[in-house]
Amino acid sequence: MIKVAMTGVYVDDVARAHAFYTDVLGFETRLHRNLGDDAPFVTVGAPQGAQPDLQLLLEPGQGPIAEPYHEALYAAGIPCIVFSVDDLRAEYARLSGLGVRFTHPPREQGPVLAAVFDDTVGNLVQLVQANE
Template sequence: MLKIAMTSVFVDDEERAHAFYTDVLGFETRTHIDLGEAQFITVGAPGQDVELLLEPGDSPIARQYTKGLRDAGLPCIVFGVDDLRAEYERLRGLGVTFTQEPTEQGPVLTAILDDTVGNLIQLAQPLS
């Protein structure tokens, strides 16, 4: 059986991304290796095996991809939450900018935030 082990998001500053994803969003550092001109940094949610690679986004393809998503207002990834309204208030209290406040979309409640390093992130909570 296949399972997701790692996925990535392109970021325009790996160290700033690492601080945001750990200090603000609450992920834990799984790997942090200095490769000279770049870093290999993965984070993950406590208690989950899946890792998120904070991928350098300085290639032309990455810049075009992230710009296209942002221009369309589309999130690059979705994170699940148990209580979206509480998480929205917690993150707003930490200065996080949201481009979409909590909104019911059929069977889910969603919100979209700016991760400060080039991406929009969607938070989602099932309503049933």
């Protein structure tokens, strides 16, 4: 069986991304290693043991491949990643209260209720809740 172990998102600033993904979104730090040359290797994941074998790599978004890709996704309004939540309206209210800027509030999108926010480090992120 093959499973997803890690996926990455390009970010403008790894330290700022780490703070946002942990302090605001509520993820926990899984790995934080300094690789020298001011290039940390940082992963986060769902808190409290949820999805213990799945990590999100906060990857530096500089470089000839990363920058155009990263900027094009954002300019096109395409989320770089999708996170699921149990109660999207409650999460929308919590994050809005913390100053998170949403590009669209919760709305029905086929089989899910979805919202999109700016992660402050160059990405749009989608939150979804399955319609029951």
